[in-house]
Amino acid sequence: MKGIENVKVRDVMTRGVITVQMDAPVRDAAEILVDENIEGVGVTAPNGEIMGIISEIDIVKAFDENWDKLTAEDIMSSFVKTIDPEDTLKHAAETMKKENIHRLIVLSSAHIGASDRPIGILCASDVIKAAVGKR
Numbered sequence: 001m002k003g004i005e006n007v008k009v010r011d012v013m014t015r016g017v018i019t020v021q022m023d024a025p026v027r028d029a030a031e032i033l034v035d036e037n038i039e040g041v042g043v044t045a046p047n048g049e050i051m052g053i054i055s056e057i058d059i060v061k062a063f064d065e066n067w068d069k070l071t072a073e074d075i076m077s078s079f080v081k082t083i084d085p086e087d088t089l090k091h092a093a094e095t096m097k098k099e100n101i102h103r104l105i106v107l108s109s110a111h112i113g114a115s116d117r118p119i120g121i122l123c124a125s126d127v128i129k130a131a132v133g134k135r
Contacts, residue, residue, distance in 0.1 A: 004130050009092055010085035012130045013106045013120035019044045020072045022051055027067035029054050029075075040103055042118055043076040050105055050118045052076030082107045083122060093127050 019042040020029050032041050033056060043052040051073070058075045083092055083104040092104055106120035 004089040004093075004127070007089045007130055008085065009083055009087050009089060009104075009106055009122055010120075012089065012126050013085065013122045014126065015120045017042045017050075017105060017118035017121050019050075019118065020054070021046065022071065022073040022076075024072045025068050026054075026059065026062055026065070026070040026072065026075055029072050030059050030067060033059065039123070040121070042080075042105060042121075043072045044118070048117050050080055050082070050107075052078045053080050053103070053105070055102075080105055084109055085119065089127055089130055092122055096124055096127070 018032060018036055018038060020032065022043055022045060029041050033039070033054075040053050040055040042050050043054060045051050054072060054076050058077060062070055062075045081095060081099055081101055081104050083095065083106055085106050086109065095104060096102065102124045104122045105118050106122055108117050108119045
């Protein structure tokens, strides 16, 4: 991945993370994915801490269920990998490869504002765009 060794996550991440509360109905999460044209939404605890993520496949897996009775917590993946905005894209790509995942939640750096809160998201497509100079 020549050319991105020194590029920082903060330079290419999508700022802001669209989230739902853990008790939100799955229908709300599905509508957000469609309305925002995104592939995943963060799931947060009342204090703002990221607890999980819901991707399109999680919604599909719950297709035969009652989306108004299921909550985000019921279908979320609690395996969430995070990254610091000062890390490099090379490190991010290595993490994605190692964990076989497509996105990383970017957390605020320690001692800056509300530490360890989601401030952005880095998707595999962001890394690819940066690698080919399209971002």
